[in-house]
Amino acid sequence: MAKSGSLRLGVLGSGRGSNFAAIAEAASRGDVAAEVAAVISDVENAGILQHANQLGIPGRFIDPGKYRTKLDEGAEQAYITALQSAQVDLVVLAGFMRILKGDFLRSFEGRVINIHPSLLPSFPGLKAWKQALDYGVKHTGATVHFVDQGIDSGAIIAQETVPVLDEDTPETLLERIHGAEHRIYPASIAAIARGEVILKGRRTVRRVS
Amino acid sequence: MAKSGSLRLGVLGSGRGSNFAAIAEAASRGDVAAEVAAVISDVENAGILQHANQLGIPGRFIDPGKYRTKLDEGAEQAYITALQSAQVDLVVLAGFMRILKGDFLRSFEGRVINIHPSLLPSFPGLKAWKQALDYGVKHTGATVHFVDQGIDSGAIIAQETVPVLDEDTPETLLERIHGAEHRIYPASIAAIARGEVILKGRRTVRRVS
Numbered sequence: 001m002a003k004s005g006s007l008r009l010g011v012l013g014s015g016r017g018s019n020f021a022a023i024a025e026a027a028s029r030g031d032v033a034a035e036v037a038a039v040i041s042d043v044e045n046a047g048i049l050q051h052a053n054q055l056g057i058p059g060r061f062i063d064p065g066k067y068r069t070k071l072d073e074g075a076e077q078a079y080i081t082a083l084q085s086a087q088v089d090l091v092v093l094a095g096f097m098r099i100l101k102g103d104f105l106r107s108f109e110g111r112v113i114n115i116h117p118s119l120l121p122s123f124p125g126l127k128a129w130k131q132a133l134d135y136g137v138k139h140t141g142a143t144v145h146f147v148d149q150g151i152d153s154g155a156i157i158a159q160e161t162v163p164v165l166d167e168d169t170p171e172t173l174l175e176r177i178h179g180a181e182h183r184i185y186p187a188s189i190a191a192i193a194r195g196e197v198i199l200k201g202r203r204t205v206r207r208v209s
Numbered sequence: 210m211a212k213s214g215s216l217r218l219g220v221l222g223s224g225r226g227s228n229f230a231a232i233a234e235a236a237s238r239g240d241v242a243a244e245v246a247a248v249i250s251d252v253e254n255a256g257i258l259q260h261a262n263q264l265g266i267p268g269r270f271i272d273p274g275k276y277r278t279k280l281d282e283g284a285e286q287a288y289i290t291a292l293q294s295a296q297v298d299l300v301v302l303a304g305f306m307r308i309l310k311g312d313f314l315r316s317f318e319g320r321v322i323n324i325h326p327s328l329l330p331s332f333p334g335l336k337a338w339k340q341a342l343d344y345g346v347k348h349t350g351a352t353v354h355f356v357d358q359g360i361d362s363g364a365i366i367a368q369e370t371v372p373v374l375d376e377d378t379p380e381t382l383l384e385r386i387h388g389a390e391h392r393i394y395p396a397s398i399a400a401i402a403r404g405e406v407i408l409k410g411r412r413t414v415r416r417v418s
Contacts, residue, residue, distance in 0.1 A: 119328060119331065119346070119348060120331075120346070121331050121332075121344060121346075122328065122329075122330050122331045123330075133412075134410075134411075134412075135330060135365075135411070135412075136364055136365045136410075136411050136412035136413060137328070137329070137330075137365055137368060138365060138367060138368040139328060139350065139368050139370050141348065155345055156344075156345045156346055156347060158347060159346060159347040159348050160348075161348050161370045166414040166415060201345075202343075202344065202345050203342075203343075203344075203345035204345060205375040206375060
């Protein structure tokens with residue numbers, strides 16, 4: 001990962017973009033040596049695009065094509081081209097609801113990260129906060145990880161734990177998890193920008209710079 | 210679960226019995242309204258039996274029979290009889306390295322608990338601390354749960370999280386997890402003894418008494 005200067009981020013999202021907002025704010029405060037170079041959504045008029053627009057960051061809908069859970073071939077190439085044109089160093093998934101596969105991951109090898117609303121490897125997949133509540137765990141959390149070919153299976157960069165309370169509903173629990181996400185996602189990107197995140201097998205460790 | 214008086218515990222263990230010691234100490238301090246009525250091991254001369262002996266608690270080896278990971282039929286009946294003779298209210302697994310099945314669980318339905326050295330459902334099975342370290346999680350922990358027919362799959366009573374440090378070895382991580390175990394296992398038994406642990410579907414919640 002490039003160490004010098006500011007890391008150029010390409011953010012992909014399908015929703016309201018609260019993680020994008022947390023990252024953009026941290027970057028504008030100077031807490032993260034990074035700038036959001038591009039925001040792309042597979043959902044026309046997604047909140048994340050409106051938010052990018054308000055911040056003066058180039059935001060763009062790119063049609064994902066005919067599938068529901070992945071990009072079709074043409075779309076995948078359009079996403080790659082858009083991110084490469086923006087000279088993106090790191091692809092940041094922020095509520096992007098499609099699985100990224102072979103060509104995309106090869107184009108940004110080791111440079112795609114995601115955030116997941118559980119303590120992986122518990123509760124991969126959809127609605128992880130609801131899975132946790134239904135299972136009956138007493139602690140869940142959020143996980144920042146590199147994206148590999150599996151579902152939520154890549155090397156973990158950071159995790160924060162979140163208690164599950166007896167009186168929690170899916171909504172109250174998700175809100176608490178969002179709080180953790182908005183702390184560890186910017187902090188993880190900051191650590192990557194400083195060149196501190198070192199991959200050792202499938203573990204990551206921090207090099208103190 | 211009986212509320213009045215002192216809960217009679219039957220502890221099963223295969224190893225040194227550090228969780229048994231933590232429970233016995235908490236009970237003798239009066240922090241847990243319970244007494245250890247019987248200690249049984251499938252390993253002759255296990256540390257847990259010596260420890261029970263030192264505390265004046267009846268400890269006994271019962272031959273597990275011909276299998277390596279479960280009790281054979283005759284042994285299962287001998288374990289049930291020994292625990293029933295000791296008028297045990299709650300069966301407490303403390304490093305017992307055999308899977309308990311049908312007849313045993315039916316004899317003590319909803320009254321068998323176990324502790325596992327991870328944040329379940331992550332890392333069920335053997336050497337959970339090593340699984341966690343190899344996977345690369347940043348937090349693991351300990352889980353007290355009811356025992357059902359699955360492997361480490363019963364309703365969760367309590368969990369405590371434990372950080373994984375970059376410099377951890379399996380041994381240093383396990384030691385930190387043991388610390389958590391020795392807090393949450395006695396506390397869980399105390400809560401059960403007070404009648405506070407309520408099963409709701411597969412979640413447990415606390416009734417404040």
